[in-house]
Amino acid sequence: MGSTMSLVLFGRQGSGKGTQCARLVEKFGLIHLSTGDILRENIRNKTELGLFVEPILSRGGLVDDATILALIEDRLEKSDIKESGFVLDGFPRTLAQSESLVKMLEPSSLDAVINLEVGIEEVTKRMELRGRSDDAAEAISQRLQLYETQTVPVIKWFDEKGLVATVDGVGSEDQVFSRIVSALSERGLEVAVS
Numbered sequence: 001m002g003s004t005m006s007l008v009l010f011g012r013q014g015s016g017k018g019t020q021c022a023r024l025v026e027k028f029g030l031i032h033l034s035t036g037d038i039l040r041e042n043i044r045n046k047t048e049l050g051l052f053v054e055p056i057l058s059r060g061g062l063v064d065d066a067t068i069l070a071l072i073e074d075r076l077e078k079s080d081i082k083e084s085g086f087v088l089d090g091f092p093r094t095l096a097q098s099e100s101l102v103k104m105l106e107p108s109s110l111d112a113v114i115n116l117e118v119g120i121e122e123v124t125k126r127m128e129l130r131g132r133s134d135d136a137a138e139a140i141s142q143r144l145q146l147y148e149t150q151t152v153p154v155i156k157w158f159d160e161k162g163l164v165a166t167v168d169g170v171g172s173e174d175q176v177f178s179r180i181v182s183a184l185s186e187r188g189l190e191v192a193v194s
């Protein structure tokens, strides 16, 4: 068993993915790579990338694969990632992104893909409550629709590679997190943290 983990966490918008990523970071010392966070930070700082993606995010669309891949490739090459391991959040979202990710990681590979399962009705309720700027009703439904058409096939693709562990995302933060930890240890992934 290696000393780090390479993970992807999938879950619909509002599934609690961000919270559970933070718990994984805390417990296993992984680096959290969220394409959404990186894009929003660029929007806040009014970078060239930020100005380009702002209208896309506000209507709930997907940023093009080349832009996203350049971001991720840059980040995955840094030495801290190799030392600490990582959990990807919000990426990959399309089959093209998935295929590129697998190539980028070679000769290494992902250890596991966690699919945090929360139904559409429940996540819609949760997102209406949290009120982020791209959480306007229309953008929410657009993002949920893209999740079904683009991301669900991606999860299937990873499942065919035997990498997916589906975890019930309904329950308390602690309950959900312990389900994730069990799913990882069932796959022999238990990394000691200092």
Ligand code: ADP
Binding pocket: 012, 013, 014, 035, 036, 037, 039, 056, 057, 060, 061, 062, 063, 064, 068, 089, 090, 091, 092, 093, 094, 097, 143
């Ligand atoms: P959510 O999971 O709630 O949609 P994210 O923070 O993952 O939120 O992403 C916010 C937005 O950023 C997306 O709606 C999309 O516009 C853009 N985005 C993030 N990651 C990607 C990606 N991998 N490919 C394309 N667009 C992305």
